[in-house]
Amino acid sequence: MKIISNKRSHFKKYEIFFYWFINLHIFAAKFKVFITMKKILFLLAFGLSYAVNAQQGLHVGIVGGPQSTWLFNEHDSNEGPNLDYQPKWGANFGLRLGYHFTDFVGIESGLAFSTRGQKYKGELDYSPYVSPNQKADLTASTKLNYLQIPFLFSTGSEPSSTSGFRFYTGPQLMFLMNSKDEITIKNRVTNIETKGTINFDEYETTTTNPNLSPITKGKYSDSPYTKFQLAWVLGFGTAFKIADNMYLDMTFRFDYAFGDAENKEVIEIESNGTPIITNQPKIWDNLESKFKSTSNPNAPKRPSTMNVAGGINFGFTYVLGSK
Numbered sequence: 001m002k003i004i005s006n007k008r009s010h011f012k013k014y015e016i017f018f019y020w021f022i023n024l025h026i027f028a029a030k031f032k033v034f035i036t037m038k039k040i041l042f043l044l045a046f047g048l049s050y051a052v053n054a055q056q057g058l059h060v061g062i063v064g065g066p067q068s069t070w071l072f073n074e075h076d077s078n079e080g081p082n083l084d085y086q087p088k089w090g091a092n093f094g095l096r097l098g099y100h101f102t103d104f105v106g107i108e109s110g111l112a113f114s115t116r117g118q119k120y121k122g123e124l125d126y127s128p129y130v131s132p133n134q135k136a137d138l139t140a141s142t143k144l145n146y147l148q149i150p151f152l153f154s155t156g157s158e159p160s161s162t163s164g165f166r167f168y169t170g171p172q173l174m175f176l177m178n179s180k181d182e183i184t185i186k187n188r189v190t191n192i193e194t195k196g197t198i199n200f201d202e203y204e205t206t207t208t209n210p211n212l213s214p215i216t217k218g219k220y221s222d223s224p225y226t227k228f229q230l231a232w233v234l235g236f237g238t239a240f241k242i243a244d245n246m247y248l249d250m251t252f253r254f255d256y257a258f259g260d261a262e263n264k265e266v267i268e269i270e271s272n273g274t275p276i277i278t279n280q281p282k283i284w285d286n287l288e289s290k291f292k293s294t295s296n297p298n299a300p301k302r303p304s305t306m307n308v309a310g311g312i313n314f315g316f317t318y319v320l321g322s323k
Helices: 015-030 037-048 074-078
Strands: 057-072 083-086 088-100 105-124 136-150 152-155 163-187 193-199 202-207 215-220 228-243 246-257 268-271 287-289 306-320
Touching (some): 057 074, 074 083, 074 287, 088 136, 088 306, 105 306, 163 246, 228 306
Parallel strands (some): 057 105
Antiparallel strands (some): 057 088, 057 306, 088 105, 105 136, 136 163, 163 193, 163 228, 193 202, 202 215, 215 268, 246 306
């Protein structure tokens, strides 16, 4: 992989929303969704002129939908075309539980399972993967599974109408359940292929390079990713009354996790079955980018990685004990 490119500026936070918007269109085209984005926006505008889904009482239901997920890091962004972010789709689904004190205002929580992560694509031009004047293709994927517990303020409008708006916002607890990194490096000239997998805290590398060990296995002190993050959720959209005390809703949902998605304290503790008892450097130290190490001891430390997601949620709610 080439030295950091100066031609690519750092990612700015507003670009996240641009990626979300573009990838919602990609999803619609790929799976031939019958409701186009324009129709979705029309339904949203239509719903805002009416009212629904804030009926007083206990609210129970299910919710879920696709989401576009991203792991943004300044060093990875600066690699330019040598390490490009690729769209990755996940899902967010679970149970909804809330209580509305009035017909318009309430609180909402629940339990949801969320699949998140990032895909990458790039090229390498350094040893041991290639000889001089050669290049290798890199493809990689990070998969993160979370258990999420939101605590939301929610509001809607007059519940007697057949359609209307829905809005919610608030903090969310994110607990990492599993993590997996997969990387494949293939020399364009020799077709020598190296594959690596990190499954939570265990890693394995295989290669067809005759100058390297064909299989290497080891263990880290923990997952390379943070086990707990606090996030903020924002959602808005439309809701439809389908029967007494029963509602369907469709919302755009975005969340931003505070802090670093990567656990920068992880070290290697075992290699090929042999415990490592000497002091080991932290695995995230001395990296120019996520998949490129450096021997420079004065190299800048890897900055925090931003964990964000956005998508469309579809929900069903039943109101108990309403007036």
